Amino acid sequence: MDMAERVALVTGAGVGTGQAISVRLAELGAAVVLTDVSEAGATLRRIRDAGGRAEFVAADLARPDGVRAAVDFAVRAFGRLDILVNNAGGIPYETPGFPRVGPADWGRVLDLNLRAPLLALQLALPALTAAGGVVVNIASTAGLGTTPYHSPEYGAAKAGLVRATTCLAALPGVRVNCVAPGWVATERALAALAPGDAPPPVSPAGLCDAVVELITDDSARGRVVVLESA
Numbered sequence: 001m002d003m004a005e006r007v008a009l010v011t012g013a014g015v016g017t018g019q020a021i022s023v024r025l026a027e028l029g030a031a032v033v034l035t036d037v038s039e040a041g042a043t044l045r046r047i048r049d050a051g052g053r054a055e056f057v058a059a060d061l062a063r064p065d066g067v068r069a070a071v072d073f074a075v076r077a078f079g080r081l082d083i084l085v086n087n088a089g090g091i092p093y094e095t096p097g098f099p100r101v102g103p104a105d106w107g108r109v110l111d112l113n114l115r116a117p118l119l120a121l122q123l124a125l126p127a128l129t130a131a132g133g134v135v136v137n138i139a140s141t142a143g144l145g146t147t148p149y150h151s152p153e154y155g156a157a158k159a160g161l162v163r164a165t166t167c168l169a170a171l172p173g174v175r176v177n178c179v180a181p182g183w184v185a186t187e188r189a190l191a192a193l194a195p196g197d198a199p200p201p202v203s204p205a206g207l208c209d210a211v212v213e214l215i216t217d218d219s220a221r222g223r224v225v226v227l228e229s230a
Helices: 016-027 043-051 064-078 103-131 152-167 188-189 202-217
Strands: 007-011 031-034 056-060 083-086 134-138 175-181 223-226
Touching: 007 016, 007 064, 007 103, 016 031, 016 083, 016 202, 031 043, 031 064, 043 056, 056 064, 056 223, 064 103, 083 103, 103 134, 103 152, 134 152, 134 202, 152 175, 152 223, 175 202, 202 223
Parallel strands: 007 031, 007 083, 031 056, 083 134, 134 175, 175 223
Antiparallel strands: none
16 A cells, blocks of 8 residues: 555554654655544644644544544545554553452553454444555554563453454455554653663654554555564
8 A cells, every 4th residue: 555645544643652653654645634532733733844634633532432533533534544543542540450440440441442443443444445445453562472461451452452453354345454562662651761660662663664564565464563672
């Protein structure tokens, strides 16, 4: 797939990995619809100041109506939808999580990290199929392996996203792929760490490279790219 003149919806586009992915896709010629829970002004300005095309819609993707609003806006904004990058995710409280936190809290983690990507894909499927489109799910190495992890609900959600991707390898008309990075060196992540707290990170540029490769490689279908920390 050539990125020029394509339309992409990137979730969680306000900061960090979502911002990096959005800017990269715009640099390659795509019109980008940004969605985040509050605002994505910095991402929007970076793209527009560089001559790119972008629009923004605020949406809480942990809620089904928020997912629907984001997808509906994306399709209306530019009249088509070719690319969906399910990037939004995270843990909205201090870890460790389950079983310390209650069902409302750990349920929101599952909603944001697993249910929202699947629902976004389902709602966008007609537009994506018409365009011969592609979906890239952003999972995590937290969803891989069998070792203990401090947030079981997050690890389970990301594991589900990886498996859902491989299960959808034969989905007609749409290619579904996944990137599972280790921790990514965004400004927010770096600010929260003390020296020596974590292994060397995955660079945002490296993550973007993997996303672009899965979009542009027409043979990529049901593929999971694991980006370990350096």
